[in-house]
Amino acid sequence: MAWAAFAVSLGLLLALAQRSLWLALVLGAGVLGLWTSPPSALPAVFARALADPGVLALIYAAGVIPLIGAALQAGDLLSGLVARIPGGRRTAYVVAPALFGLLPVPGGALFSAPILEGLGGGKPEERAAANVWFRHILLLFYPLSAALITGAKLAGLDLWTAILWQLPWAFFLLLVGGVFLLAPFSGEKPRAGGGGSGRLGWGLAVLLLAPFLDLMLRRTAKLPAPEVATAFGLTAALLLALAAGPGFPALPTLLRKTQPWRFSLIVVGVFLYLGAFQASGLPQAMAALPFPLALLILGLSLLMGLATGRQQAALSVVLPVYLAGGNSLDGLRFSVIYQACYLGYLLSPLHPCLAVSVEYARARFVGTWRRLLPPSLVALGAVLAAGLLLL
Secondary structure, X not given: OHHHHXXXXXXXXXXXXXXXXXXXXXXXXHHHHHHHOOHXXXXXXXXXXXXOHHHHHHHHHHHHHHHHHHHHHHOOOXXXXXXXXXXXHHHHHHHHHHHHHOOOOOOOHHHHHHHHHHHOOOOHHHHHHHHHXXXXXXXXXXXXXXXXXXXXXXXXXXXXXXXXXXXXXXXXXHHHHHHHHOHHHOOOOOOOOOOOHHHHHHHHHHHHHHXXXXXXXXXXXXXXXXHXXXXXXXXXXXXXXXXXXXXXXXXXXXXXXXXXXXXXXXXXXXXXXXXXXXXOXXXXXXXXXXXXXXXXXXXXXXXXHHHHOOHHHHHHHHHHHHHHOOOOOOHHXXXXXXXXXXXXXXHOOOOXXXXXXXXXXXXXXXXXXXXXXXXXXXXXXXXXXXXXXXX
């Protein structure tokens, strides 16, 4: 029954996502929860999913991020950055999302989305797909990536050993993404007006302030959840963006323009669905599937990434399942499992970066997903081949 509920809820989610992603997530969570839990228990399941202070901080953060991006645009604080990216439009479509991807901010795809909109070229679905794909390339081997740190810890590996084996996959995904996703963005970058060195300096200060305060507060302050530090950092960044850019009186206009509650509601829907999924017994059922080890681990990695939209959640299930069978993990085997979890996470309707990129570009979710599917299938083929040889 749980498998049937999962299939129906995902089908409902995909069918409604083109009209309203947050509503699709909430309805999908309701279907999954009602099908797999007693109706009387469902309010408690959803309350637990949203009661965590970290989740509440993420809901708030998802609404602040588009306001920061809009303030940077309105104040012309980022055009100088676009002008300084070398090469043409295709290069900028790779570099801008990848650089902003290093900022440890939830839903940070919203930072690069305005830049890609300014670069132009392609359809909304093509811009959203490129933003999602290239945003995560550097995170595959970034030493401060939360998923990589968590995964290496679970696997009992030295972080830098894990990073070494991640590098070839990152270059491979960069190549595959370039082949499938960059064709619509030929030509030169549009000339950026304004954005002198001074204004660019303020823009970079805004972008760096949030992760700096996030890191400092996590290390020095006693907080109810680490994500609270993120919320404080983003609030400070928004205040600085308004002060250096359009000014505080512009805030009502920016609110009307960005409708930030749309992004907060998406995060609400993500965690409601995740709560229903965790309470359904599906994680345990997935781990007990009677398949050969390589297919089980790779299939479970992909399914968990798709089902949770969180790479850390997928790794936290898959790696213990693999190690419980007495198997050892070296850097190469770890990287194969990591990529399978990553590809499921990349394509998941619950992946916040995918959700907010689609929403910002006002693209169709299924159309964006279809554009991400071909490079993902090529990458998955490579992962399956490596997994069958190694696992």
